[in-house]
Amino acid sequence: MPEVKNRQAVTGAQAVANAMRQINPDVVAAYPITPQTPVVEYFAQYVADGLADTEMIPVESEHSAMSAVVGAAAAGARAMTATAANGLALMHEIVYIAASSRLPIVMPVANRALSGPINIHCDHSDAMAERDSGWIQLWAENAQEAYDFTIMAIRLAEHEDIRLPVMVNFDGFIISHGVEVVDFLDDEVVKKFVGEPKVKYPLLDVDNPVTHGPLDLYDYYFEHKRQQIEAMKHVYKVFNKVAEEFAKISGRKYNILDAYKVEDAEYVMIALGSTAGTIKYTVDLLREEGHKVGVIKPQIFRPFPKTELQGLLNGRKAVIVLDRSASFGAEAPLYEAVKSSLYELAVKPQLGSYVYGLGGRDIKIEHIRKAFEDAFAGNLIADEERYLGLRE
């Protein structure tokens, strides 16, 4: 493992901004929105201080941020932005266009509840609204992962078998504003890892003019969508390769699924983001009491790691899924995806769906314990959505 040279206590936002400084993209277009704001503030300061020589576009809206980033990426630049919640929703239209144009944009998202009523705190409704947009979604548990994934995302997005944009999700406030110890890589190491941007059909190659974003009618549109579907299929393979290389420079090895004490677990909880850390802690406590419990945190939510989940969940007694967003009139998004994955198993575990933490509501050890205890008692109903930390 390489020697840790740069260990600092920073907020997640600063960790992400520092990753962006080290990546030193050609263009960053961004608009401030809570809780993403400190990311662009830190980054703007780095640029103002000459620590990154990125061309920044301080746009007048998130819609224009994503539009400008699409223009810059199509032009042949390595382009980034960052956002959250309503900002991401305002980008929505162009989020799809970025993916459809196969532009390798990387965008950290400080996850936050999507209004209304207006709420600035963490949940996952913003990213979930984009889950079918064609973007790869990475989900960080803490500031370290938010930093690492931002760097890894560049390689993933620009890989010739993929060429799709990547969202790096990290919980608003909990990660973005919480201070943690982060091991930073050396600037040169990051620079070498991300390498020079690999550009396809750049608009600014004026001697070989291309038409970006044409009108695509029913005679070709379907085939183009099919190509996007195909590109998504390469993500796991490339992620593992990138993760291996990243482990060499950092000593931190990431898998598609972060499985904690799952090997012999009879009861497995699944959650995205920072809550996985709280669950890990609870798992430790329950293990001391003799319960065979574990937790799985998907590092990638899109494409959904179905096969990998099936491999890990086969033969378990019960699977409990925690969602930090609701899907009105349907099952919560992570639960729905997990449940559908398990349909193909010969022996299906018991399933339970728990929605928690909407609008920044705290999730506590006793909530997680309660959900596990429901499972121990055989009291899980696959068709029932339950709530943790809700006053009823």
Add this chain to the structure above:
Amino acid sequence: MALNIMQLAVKFADKNPGITQGHRLCPGCAAPNVAKFALMTAEALGYTPVVGFATGCMEVSTTIYPYTAWNIPYIHNAFENAAATVSGVETAYRALLKRGRLVDPNKKYAFFAFGGDGGTYDIGLQSLSGAVERGHKFIYIVYDNEGYMNTGNQRSGATPPGSQTTTQPVGKKLPGKIQLKKNLVEIMASHENVYVATVSTSEPMDFFKKIEKALEFDGPSFIAAMSPCVRFWRVNDDKAVEISKLAVETGYWPLYEVERGVYKITKKVKELKPVREFLEKQGRFRNLLKRPDADEIINELQEYITRRWERLLALEEATKDKPIR
């Protein structure tokens, strides 16, 4: 560098400037000439144009996959973001130039963004204003056909009163659009560092000169081009230039420019023709003209046009040699 007509004639004798034949715009549409006039000026002056387009007639009819009518770099993103998209392209240009990654750094790039009136006066105004305020070096050109023609003649902020549209039709009870056309040129001229001009394809030399000025202006430019839609203006498809000319002669579409706050009328019409002449030549005002309150609406429009013209003359006098910066 002064442009002359011979340069254009020689350069484009056997070559299309930017937009080529084979597009699927309606016969007689003025829009391709708007793009052509701008791009041929740029190319004749040694610039390499890069074009961004807002969703609209020009965009859908020139790039039907797998074909394209563009022989220069072209990007379409969405309806309301041509200015933001091109600001990204222009910024990428500066970034790549700085970092030595531009394929041909010796070329003189010119960045154009085009939009129809819907994508410019209405839904795209925010991104246009933002891009101009930030000072990106690009030329935004609105081809103004006074309605959402791509979707079938709906009302826009550029639609004049009494014009037949499908979302505010002239009916038994309502006289169509009541409001005057939004004065976008003045809105754009109010940005602090900008070159703004109106052009018409009926006045090509004036058009070329203004594009030349825009190309050489140190900052963003906004050009508003009169661009009749022969289909929904209900005029014959050989009438776009003629009707544009009448728009200029009646003062309906005054040709002027504003450079950092300094006004200049570039075509001084000695005596404005009555706007009624302009309206009567088009089928889109036929229903208006049949209404009992037609005179009232036309007089109001006439009064506005006359006052605006007088105001322009006064502004020209008042702002002479007094640029804002």
